[in-house]
Amino acid sequence: MSTKTAQPHDHLHASVFSRRPLMTGMAVGIGSLLPHAFLSPEASLGFAAVLIALIAGIYFGFAVVNGSSGQQLIEFNVAGLFAVAGLLGLLYWPVLLAIAYFAHAAWDLAHHNRARFSLVAIPQWYVPWCVVIDVIIGIGLLAIWHRSGVI
Numbered sequence: 001m002s003t004k005t006a007q008p009h010d011h012l013h014a015s016v017f018s019r020r021p022l023m024t025g026m027a028v029g030i031g032s033l034l035p036h037a038f039l040s041p042e043a044s045l046g047f048a049a050v051l052i053a054l055i056a057g058i059y060f061g062f063a064v065v066n067g068s069s070g071q072q073l074i075e076f077n078v079a080g081l082f083a084v085a086g087l088l089g090l091l092y093w094p095v096l097l098a099i100a101y102f103a104h105a106a107w108d109l110a111h112h113n114r115a116r117f118s119l120v121a122i123p124q125w126y127v128p129w130c131v132v133i134d135v136i137i138g139i140g141l142l143a144i145w146h147r148s149g150v151i
Helices: 021-037 041-066 069-091 095-110 126-148
Strands: none
Touching (some): 021 126, 041 069, 041 095, 041 126
């Protein structure tokens, strides 16, 4: 009797996110936009600001688990910059929130192994998954806020 444990590359035990990053990324991106249809403009801005900070902080988590102290420092500071962008977008210029989501998509792409930057290693499926989410949210926020008169 074999007591083999599931490995991350084991297709039968891999998460649906890793097996279908584009499909699940679209679902998460659209799902992240749904609350904005029911929130006041102020609450929508606040939710978008909190979410970009949360999304950016995930890379610091990857760095704590997989990275060097230098990579942890980079990811911590970049997450802080996204949090500041969220706050500035909330307080002064809502378009900055949408721009922050697009900028995070670029930060995702910088972590792709072929980019050759010395950034923390992340699962390969995570890059396209997060890019899709960021782009959907960025475009969706621009459309929702334009229609509601926020921008």
